Amino acid sequence: MLEVRGVSAGYQGNDVVHDVSFNVDDGEAVMIIGSNGAGKTTLFRTMCGLLPSSAGEVSFQGNDLTGMATHQLVRLGLGFVPAERHLFPRMTVKEHLALGAYPSRPDSDTMNVVLDVFPRLAERRSQRAGTMSGGEQQMLAMARALMARPRLLVLDEPTTGLAPKLAHEAYEALDTMRREGLTILVAEQQVPLAMAFSDRGYVLEDGVISIEGTSEALAADPRVRSAYLGIA
Amino acid sequence: MTASILDGIVLGFQFGLLAAGLTLVYGLGGVLHLAYGQMAVISAMVVLYTLDAGVPVVPAVGIGLIAGGLLGLILDLTILRPVYRLQGEARVLLSLLLTLGVAFVVDGFLNWRYPLVGLSLHVGGGPVDLLGVPMRRGSLVASGITLASFLMLFGFLRGTALGRAVRSVIEDEEGARLVGIDPRRMLRIILVMSGLLAAIVAVTRSMVAPVTVTAGFSITVFALIVTVVGGLGSVSGALLAGIILGVVNSIAASYIGTFLSLIILLAAAALTIVLRPAGLLGVRE
Numbered sequence: 001m002l003e004v005r006g007v008s009a010g011y012q013g014n015d016v017v018h019d020v021s022f023n024v025d026d027g028e029a030v031m032i033i034g035s036n037g038a039g040k041t042t043l044f045r046t047m048c049g050l051l052p053s054s055a056g057e058v059s060f061q062g063n064d065l066t067g068m069a070t071h072q073l074v075r076l077g078l079g080f081v082p083a084e085r086h087l088f089p090r091m092t093v094k095e096h097l098a099l100g101a102y103p104s105r106p107d108s109d110t111m112n113v114v115l116d117v118f119p120r121l122a123e124r125r126s127q128r129a130g131t132m133s134g135g136e137q138q139m140l141a142m143a144r145a146l147m148a149r150p151r152l153l154v155l156d157e158p159t160t161g162l163a164p165k166l167a168h169e170a171y172e173a174l175d176t177m178r179r180e181g182l183t184i185l186v187a188e189q190q191v192p193l194a195m196a197f198s199d200r201g202y203v204l205e206d207g208v209i210s211i212e213g214t215s216e217a218l219a220a221d222p223r224v225r226s227a228y229l230g231i232a
Numbered sequence: 233m234t235a236s237i238l239d240g241i242v243l244g245f246q247f248g249l250l251a252a253g254l255t256l257v258y259g260l261g262g263v264l265h266l267a268y269g270q271m272a273v274i275s276a277m278v279v280l281y282t283l284d285a286g287v288p289v290v291p292a293v294g295i296g297l298i299a300g301g302l303l304g305l306i307l308d309l310t311i312l313r314p315v316y317r318l319q320g321e322a323r324v325l326l327s328l329l330l331t332l333g334v335a336f337v338v339d340g341f342l343n344w345r346y347p348l349v350g351l352s353l354h355v356g357g358g359p360v361d362l363l364g365v366p367m368r369r370g371s372l373v374a375s376g377i378t379l380a381s382f383l384m385l386f387g388f389l390r391g392t393a394l395g396r397a398v399r400s401v402i403e404d405e406e407g408a409r410l411v412g413i414d415p416r417r418m419l420r421i422i423l424v425m426s427g428l429l430a431a432i433v434a435v436t437r438s439m440v441a442p443v444t445v446t447a448g449f450s451i452t453v454f455a456l457i458v459t460v461v462g463g464l465g466s467v468s469g470a471l472l473a474g475i476i477l478g479v480v481n482s483i484a485a486s487y488i489g490t491f492l493s494l495i496i497l498l499a500a501a502a503l504t505i506v507l508r509p510a511g512l513l514g515v516r517e
Contacts, residue, residue, distance in 0.1 A: 085407075091403060
């Protein structure tokens with residue numbers, strides 16, 4: 001479904017990510033783990049057309065995404081939830097959900113499915129995003145992306161700034177969406193959560209993919225255990 | 233006193249509508265549009281010469297409004313193209329320089345080709361009594377049109393999917409991209425709307441006082457002051473600031489003197505910025 005081949009990217013000519021290749025198949029849950037500054041955000045922003053790449057190509061369901069604008073990717077079925085969420089502070093939950101479906105009218109079936117996954121948002125339909133807690137904002141960012149009925153949902157560190165209980169809830173919501181048939185790619189620093197959730201994973205270190213494998217294999221790998229799971 | 237306040241409110245509606253156009257263009261695209269007053273003046277001149285050609289007043293005003301919208305579109309397609317390639321502060325500065333250039337060229341051309349020309353629309357009938365003050369019919373019609381325009385603007389921004397998309401770009405441009413909105417297209421729509429608003433202000437203003445070819449820069453300056461006080465990117469802030477500054481201006485003009493009213497207006501604006509740096513209803517970054 002998603003194929004990233006030899007992508008290098010960065011800021012002002014200094015590449016942060018070097019020759020990265022990975023793929024996500026239909027129906028899979030894939031994680032990219034790595035510490036702070038490993039290049040996860042740069043990689044995702046490049047993939048989603050928010051940063052130009054200096055080499056390589058990205059294809060999604062047979063479409064070449066290189067050089068395509070972000071708003072076009074969304075219409076192809078690629079939803080992106082950035083770590084900073086980028087919500088609209090003075091707009092209500094309801095308005096976010098309606099905008100999520102843009103340019104179509106928000107259809108009530110999708111709305112009901114999304115609100116079933118995030119019941120707390122249903123209670124707060126008229127609340128403005130700027131007045132919500134971090135956990136609620138993360139739920140809203142995911143719900144907004146889901147309103148476009150994406151085929152693939154890409155999430156950059158969905159647990160940033162969340163208390164452990166809320167981080168858990170975020171992954172429970174992702175699990176629910178996965179059972180509905182959504183393909184998910186997630187970048188995460190909170191490795192145990194992502195590992196329990198995903199089928200496969202890649203380890204990104206200093207902008208290079210160093211290890212890859214199924215989640216079980218990664219959980220058993222001594223390098224991953226010492227660096228990301230805190231087990232000696 | 234009542235008379236000054238009522239006059240101030242009439243002026244304030246126009247200030248507010250003027251600032252609404254500027255504040256939307258800045259809030260949405262980071263473009264500081266300094267040829268804004270010239271757009272109003274050109275629209276007024278189009279109405280004037282359409283009337284001279286024997287066209288009745290309502291269609292003539294309609295043609296003036298279309299001209300205003302077209303001017304916005306032309307700016308978007310020509311001079312603002314290089315501006316959109318830049319981001320942040322560089323974009324603000326280049327837009328400021330280029331639109332200022334357009335303003336000078338338009339002003340120079342109009343002064344050379346059409347000196348001493350002005351548009352005055354006369355609304356017939358005697359004065360109407362309002363709270364014991366005889367108000368000119370022109371002022372009331374002008375305020376009615378301005379208020380109706382405001383309601384339509386609010387209706388568009390709050391009640392339509394396109395208006396919601398426009399607001400989302402003002403709130404968070406990257407967030408807007410992520411839901412499939414092309415910010416560049418929204419900016420084009422808003423530039424056309426700002427031209428339309430400038431034309432509406434020119435037409436309603438001409439019902440109260442003549443709009444002359446030299447009025448461009450003072451219109452832009454008033455719009456800028458009101459925009460800053462109201463808060464960049466806030467249409468309701470523009471309306472509120474417009475009414476407050478309109479009343480301040482009118483009271484200052486009748487009790488202190490017209491020559492000082494602009495200075496008092498600037499002082500009021502400076503005071504607002506000191507007390508509330510983001511403006512009355514602006515977003516705090």
